[in-house]
Amino acid sequence: MTHPRTLSDIPTPALIVDVPAMERNIRRMAEFFAAGACRLRPHFKAHKTLEIARRQLAAGSCTGLTCATVAEAEAASDFCDDILIANQVIGPDKTARVAALAKRTDVKIAADSVYGLEEMAAAAQRAGVTVGIVIDVNVGMPRCGVAPGEEALALARRAAGLSGLRLRGVMGYEGHVVAIEDRGEREARARKAMERLLTSAQMMREAGLACDIVSAGGTGTYDITGRVEGVTEVQAGSYVLMDTAYAKLDIPFEKAFSVLGTVLSRPAPGLCVTDSGHKACTQDHGNPAVKDAPGASVLFLSDEHASIAIPPDSPVRPGDRIQLWPSHTDPTINLHDVLYALEGETVVGVWPVTARGYAEQRHG
Amino acid sequence: MTHPRTLSDIPTPALIVDVPAMERNIRRMAEFFAAGACRLRPHFKAHKTLEIARRQLAAGSCTGLTCATVAEAEAASDFCDDILIANQVIGPDKTARVAALAKRTDVKIAADSVYGLEEMAAAAQRAGVTVGIVIDVNVGMPRCGVAPGEEALALARRAAGLSGLRLRGVMGYEGHVVAIEDRGEREARARKAMERLLTSAQMMREAGLACDIVSAGGTGTYDITGRVEGVTEVQAGSYVLMDTAYAKLDIPFEKAFSVLGTVLSRPAPGLCVTDSGHKACTQDHGNPAVKDAPGASVLFLSDEHASIAIPPDSPVRPGDRIQLWPSHTDPTINLHDVLYALEGETVVGVWPVTARGYAEQRHG
Numbered sequence: 001m002t003h004p005r006t007l008s009d010i011p012t013p014a015l016i017v018d019v020p021a022m023e024r025n026i027r028r029m030a031e032f033f034a035a036g037a038c039r040l041r042p043h044f045k046a047h048k049t050l051e052i053a054r055r056q057l058a059a060g061s062c063t064g065l066t067c068a069t070v071a072e073a074e075a076a077s078d079f080c081d082d083i084l085i086a087n088q089v090i091g092p093d094k095t096a097r098v099a100a101l102a103k104r105t106d107v108k109i110a111a112d113s114v115y116g117l118e119e120m121a122a123a124a125q126r127a128g129v130t131v132g133i134v135i136d137v138n139v140g141m142p143r144c145g146v147a148p149g150e151e152a153l154a155l156a157r158r159a160a161g162l163s164g165l166r167l168r169g170v171m172g173y174e175g176h177v178v179a180i181e182d183r184g185e186r187e188a189r190a191r192k193a194m195e196r197l198l199t200s201a202q203m204m205r206e207a208g209l210a211c212d213i214v215s216a217g218g219t220g221t222y223d224i225t226g227r228v229e230g231v232t233e234v235q236a237g238s239y240v241l242m243d244t245a246y247a248k249l250d251i252p253f254e255k256a257f258s259v260l261g262t263v264l265s266r267p268a269p270g271l272c273v274t275d276s277g278h279k280a281c282t283q284d285h286g287n288p289a290v291k292d293a294p295g296a297s298v299l300f301l302s303d304e305h306a307s308i309a310i311p312p313d314s315p316v317r318p319g320d321r322i323q324l325w326p327s328h329t330d331p332t333i334n335l336h337d338v339l340y341a342l343e344g345e346t347v348v349g350v351w352p353v354t355a356r357g358y359a360e361q362r363h364g
Numbered sequence: 365m366t367h368p369r370t371l372s373d374i375p376t377p378a379l380i381v382d383v384p385a386m387e388r389n390i391r392r393m394a395e396f397f398a399a400g401a402c403r404l405r406p407h408f409k410a411h412k413t414l415e416i417a418r419r420q421l422a423a424g425s426c427t428g429l430t431c432a433t434v435a436e437a438e439a440a441s442d443f444c445d446d447i448l449i450a451n452q453v454i455g456p457d458k459t460a461r462v463a464a465l466a467k468r469t470d471v472k473i474a475a476d477s478v479y480g481l482e483e484m485a486a487a488a489q490r491a492g493v494t495v496g497i498v499i500d501v502n503v504g505m506p507r508c509g510v511a512p513g514e515e516a517l518a519l520a521r522r523a524a525g526l527s528g529l530r531l532r533g534v535m536g537y538e539g540h541v542v543a544i545e546d547r548g549e550r551e552a553r554a555r556k557a558m559e560r561l562l563t564s565a566q567m568m569r570e571a572g573l574a575c576d577i578v579s580a581g582g583t584g585t586y587d588i589t590g591r592v593e594g595v596t597e598v599q600a601g602s603y604v605l606m607d608t609a610y611a612k613l614d615i616p617f618e619k620a621f622s623v624l625g626t627v628l629s630r631p632a633p634g635l636c637v638t639d640s641g642h643k644a645c646t647q648d649h650g651n652p653a654v655k656d657a658p659g660a661s662v663l664f665l666s667d668e669h670a671s672i673a674i675p676p677d678s679p680v681r682p683g684d685r686i687q688l689w690p691s692h693t694d695p696t697i698n699l700h701d702v703l704y705a706l707e708g709e710t711v712v713g714v715w716p717v718t719a720r721g722y723a724e725q726r727h728g
């Protein structure tokens with residue numbers, strides 16, 4: 001693969017990373033966690049890129065990595081020996097792959113059902129390994145998770161009693177809270193969510209069950225949840241590159257990536273159209289922002305076009321380049337095969353998005 | 365690559381294609397165009413999959429393929445010798461690649477600016493080839509396209525005067541019309557859009573300029589635009605697999621693909637959660653529908669989860685499989701590396717989504 005050397009050589013549309021800004025984000029987060037008892041477990045799903053995950057771990061203050069899928073854990077296991085799949089793992093193919101992973105890394109999965117525990121235990125027994133279990137507790141978001149308290153305790157007892165499993169603790173993602181802009185409300189609701197999680201952890205310990213992991217949090221709550229006594233690790237991911245949704249919050253991270261596009265058309269004085277549509281930049285958290293272009297805003301995205309309102313006297317013309325700042329990091333990166341790493345206008349690396357898509361589709 | 369043999373072996377999330385339904389869609393569309401003077405130019409961007417494009421061309425009544433990107437045209441050129449890139453091609457890397465393509469296939473690009481014409485002409489001259497040009501006329505959608513009438517004529521004159529280019533005609537996509545549910549309104553507005561296009565074509569011919577291609581239309585207007593006298597080809601794409609947005613219209617195509625997911629969790633009586641989130645199924649045209657499950661509906665999609673409301677007495681449990689019917693074909697397919705082709709529950713093929721993403725990122 002021949003690499004472009006400068007920003008102007010990069011074929012569009014493309015994702016570009018401002019490496020110094022990214023490094024500052026990584027350092028700020030590591031410093032926050034160096035100062036307390038809680039650790040960081042960066043979420044690999046945000047970027048799926050080994051070059052970034054390695055830098056996050058190298059900065060220190062980390063327990064290991066969080067992953068959303070088995071394929072992400074497989075990719076991360078090449079350089080990380082402590083992985084939490086913060087998601088239910090269901091299906092014989094998936095549990096067998098987790099069991100295979102357990103031979104070479106300390107892997108833990110989330111579970112919220114007896115079905116999930118028994119399926120994982122069976123696969124672990126067949127492979128002759130032990131897989132870590134964290135009980136996924138619903139702390140308020142209508143998604144996965146067992147009810148806190150007695151139900152969580154009952155499931156933990158079941159996990160502790162199954163051969164092939166090792167109960168490690170609890171997790172609970174306050175995803176319904178992480179994007180609340182008002183800090184007071186975000187803090188109050190995050191603390192309430194953590195009470196549900198910590199109550200469950202306490203009940204497990206009182207029952208004589210292991211609970212050394214209490215995992216929670218995200219980029220929007222890292223400095224709230226990460227200072228609640230008893231929470232042992234925070235699963236933040238988006239802080240490393242940042243998007244417009246998280247930029248609305250009062251958190252000290254910089255925008256460190258954008259979608260580079262080429263202007264295809266200037267069909268009217270107040271309009272230009274670039275090649276960075278929603279196949280290059282998702283809109284699930286709203287339209288992207290136009291970077292460094294006062295008075296410009298995205299009107300709408302089509303598959304292969306961004307229609308952008310610009311001041312009528314703008315000199316923009318076909319062939320110019322415009323950067324968009326995505327509203328949601330994770331799914332936007334998942335559209336691309338590589339990230340172009342930049343220092344200023346120099347391309348210092350072309351980083352494969354190794355765990356993009358569903359690796360099952362590439363390997364059989 | 366070892367292929368799964370039956371539906372139940374397919375790792376999830378995954379896109380599955382009902383091949384007999386797809387074949388019926390292809391046949392119905394080919395029969396419509398066999399009956400008139402207008403031809404079909406199926407849009408490759410909808411699926412980016414060679415196995416499907418080959419079947420569309422083999423069914424007859426086609427001029428060739430429509431593509432949205434140079435990379436799609438490169439992939440399609442292996443088996444198709446008549447390609448229209450229905451989009452502006454801007455940038456020295458892209459125009460050089462089109463010029464290279466012109467050595468082995470009859471390739472045409474859309475143009476709506478002098479800049480675009482001159483850049484393409486320069487690349488064609490360097491390569492010693494001739495590239496076809498269709499003037500992209502704005503027929504009412506606020507995206508690319510030169511104004512109809514005098515402006516279109518002036519640009520056509522410019523194209524005709526540039527060495528390395530061969531003026532072939534006009535195109536105009538009535539994208540603002542294709543999704544209008546009321547047939548009367550859709551028909552009236554499509555006809556009005558086509559008047560703009562045909563007026564421009566007529567002015568070109570009266571000026572002694574070539575205009576043998578008049579390209580327009582989509583799945584929502586194929587039987588309106590495709591019967592307007594003077595339109596020579598229709599660029600429909602979604603008809604082949606269909607999505608919930610187009611299914612609202614009175615058009616005779618069947619749903620022929622879906623997102624297969626596994627139930628991860630049944631956290632409450634009225635709720636289940638599958639592994640088919642918006643990294644597997646886009647929501648830019650709204651939430652997907654739940655296939656063959658009366659009373660079930662998607663509440664929201666997260667990156668890796670679909671939270672689905674179900675009847676409280678539903679027997680659904682972890683490990684079960686649920687199919688979602690996407691709201692938008694093109695970007696959903698673009699998330700996946702392969703399509704699993706099914707006849708009944710038998711996997712008859714695993715089709716690479718060859719032109720997924722941006723091939724520039726894979727080739728340098």
